[in-house]
Amino acid sequence: MTDVADNAVHAFIAKTVADNQVVLFMKGVPEQPRCGFSSVVVQILDHLGVDFVGVDVLQSDELRDGIKTFTDWPTIPQLYVKGEFVGGADIVREMFQTGELRPFLAEQGVLAA
Structure with missing residues (x-):
């Protein structure tokens, strides 16, 4: 990938x-996740009533590669809350199972009351 394409993708992500x-x-x-890990995170966010935007990284190779270099995180999905990278499917699922995710999202003010 060229630096220009990389910068454009990183600018879009930012x-x-x-x-x-x-x-x-x-x-x-x-509405239609295309991998199990993405599906798990969508189900957790829906279950908690979080209003979120989903960005399909399969729409371009540049975006799929760019999100990995943007965070230096090798896997997809990647969850961001208020500009901060939270983690991927394993981290989100673990936070949900341990009961940490709901209070975290509430503190961030992104959980429906």
Whole structure:
């Protein structure tokens, strides 16, 4: 990938993360996840009543590769809350199972009351 394409993708990711309180970079869309890990995170966010934006990384190779270099995190999905990288499917699932995710999201003000 060229630096210019990389920079454009990183700029898109940064803008998307800045413009939306909760963003899930995933394979597929929230209504139709295209991998099990993305599906798990969507189910958890839906279960908790989180309003989030899903970005399909399968729409371009640049985006799929770019999100990994943006966070230096090798896997997809990737969850961002208020501009901060939270983690991937394993971290989100673990936070949900241990009861940490709901209070974290509530503290961030992104959980429906």
